[in-house]
Amino acid sequence: MSNIIYFDNFATTSLNEEIFNEMKKFLIFNYSNPSSLYEFSQKSRVAIEKSRENISNYINAEKNELFFTSGGTEADNWALMGLTLFKGRKNGHIILTAFEHSAIIETAKFLENRGFDVTFINPNKEGFIDKKDIVDAIREDTILVSVMYVNNEVGTIQDIKTICSFVKEKNSNIVFHTDAVQALSELEIDVKDLNVDLLSISGHKVHAPKGIGALYIKTGTDIENFIFGGSQERSRRAGTENVAGIVGFSKAIDILRIKREENVSKRFALRNYFLKKIKENFENYKINGSIENRSSGNINISFLGIDKEMLIMSMDFKGICISGGSACSSGSVENSHVLTAMDIDEELKNSAIRISFGENNTFGEIDEFIIALKEIIS
Numbered sequence: 170m171s172n173i174i175y176f177d178n179f180a181t182t183s184l185n186e187e188i189f190n191e192m193k194k195f196l197i198f199n200y201s202n203p204s205s206l207y208e209f210s211q212k213s214r215v216a217i218e219k220s221r222e223n224i225s226n227y228i229n230a231e232k233n234e235l236f237f238t239s240g241g242t243e244a245d246n247w248a249l250m251g252l253t254l255f256k257g258r259k260n261g262h263i264i265l266t267a268f269e270h271s272a273i274i275e276t277a278k279f280l281e282n283r284g285f286d287v288t289f290i291n292p293n294k295e296g297f298i299d300k301k302d303i304v305d306a307i308r309e310d311t312i313l314v315s316v317m318y319v320n321n322e323v324g325t326i327q328d329i330k331t332i333c334s335f336v337k338e339k340n341s342n343i344v345f346h347t348d349a350v351q352a353l354s355e356l357e358i359d360v361k362d363l364n365v366d367l368l369s370i371s372g373h374k375v376h377a378p379k380g381i382g383a384l385y386i387k388t389g390t391d392i393e394n395f396i397f398g399g400s401q402e403r404s405r406r407a408g409t410e411n412v413a414g415i416v417g418f419s420k421a422i423d424i425l426r427i428k429r430e431e432n433v434s435k436r437f438a439l440r441n442y443f444l445k446k447i448k449e450n451f452e453n454y455k456i457n458g459s460i461e462n463r464s465s466g467n468i469n470i471s472f473l474g475i476d477k478e479m480l481i482m483s484m485d486f487k488g489i490c491i492s493g494g495s496a497c498s499s500g501s502v503e504n505s506h507v508l509t510a511m512d513i514d515e516e517l518k519n520s521a522i523r524i525s526f527g528e529n530n531t532f533g534e535i536d537e538f539i540i541a542l543k544e545i546i547s
């Protein structure tokens with residue numbers, strides 16, 4: 170598969186070799202269960218705790234505020250379920266943006282069917298949430314506000330610090346969660362500065378393996394434990410730890426610490442080149458969402474009159490991977506709930522594709538994409 174052109178880095182990223190080598194030590198040699206009593210298991214235990222310290226440090230959290238999960242989906246589920254049903258609540262009000270990842274939307278719908286009220290706040294056509302809409306939706310019984318940091322389809326970045334401060338000003342008892350899964354590769358995340366209570370991250374968007382993530386839980390946040398059956402994660406999330414995944418995630422953070430800004434610049438350069446080439450070669454297209462305040466690697470673009478599924482399949486035939494939206498829904502013919510929430514025209518939605526560059530993509534790959542696109546469209 171070496172001649173694949175992979176422009177779907179928002180779906181997942183390749184496992185970095187350096188990270189894999191670090192993980193291998195804990196898959197093949199130090200394979201002990203960290204909960205066992207003998208000396209051998211201490212290697213795994215120490216590796217987990219060092220990783221926790223490293224990752225929490227990176228987002229300016231305390232070590233005991235970071236809990237490993239199986240990924241972003243689980244962290245998002247924990248945030249919502251842990252404040253509502255698991256807490257023994259039978260009702261209450263939740264505020265979400267209408268263009269959250271399905272891990273949030275579907276969990277909220279589940280809660281809606283069990284007696285909770287959910288208000289979905291629409292972004293504007295550019296892909297931004299107005300803090301006033303969030304604040305106006307707050308009620309006496311609002312338990313939680315959840316606003317994603319970087320949208321996974323259009324890449325727009327929300328001003329989480331300001332939105333959170335307005336929510337807290339209106340009612341400091343409301344728990345504020347942000348899904349920062351797509352933000353980790355792009356932004357410097359400082360949970361203390363943002364003043365959020367809960368924050369979800371995931372490893373496989375930053376070249377760590379799939380199946381590892383974490384939920385930051387600010388000290389004092391009244392959230393119920395999530396998985397029962399063992400004392401792992403201080404009894405809050407039971408189950409033998411994914412030691413290699415945790416170590417890999419930590420290594421990915423080491424690399425981000427050094428390379429994040431450089432990677433962002435590389436992705437910006439790729440996107441600018443792409444946009445220039447598109448402008449030179451095509452007329453009937455529209456970029457969905459703002460190009461300002463948008464994650465560096467992301468483009469969501471509609472080629473008018475070109476059906477997105479046909480385009481994705483034709484590109485696939487040429488070995489080019491692009492997406493019709495989020496990875497979780499890309500197998501479906503349904504239009505994107507993100508673009509629907511942004512009130513994007515039906516015709517644009519039918520042809521909207523997501524291209525997400527990684528820092529390892531090249532200008533030459535973009536040239537190949539342009540040639541392929543011309544052939545397909547003609």
Ligand SMILES: Cc1ncc(COP(=O)(O)O)c(C=O)c1O
Pocket residue numbers: 179180239240241242243245270272317319320321348350351371372373380381382495496
């Ligand atoms: C914004 C966002 N939240 C949550 C997730 C789910 O994360 P994971 O794949 O680690 O379960 C994703 C993955 O695409 C995402 O983009």
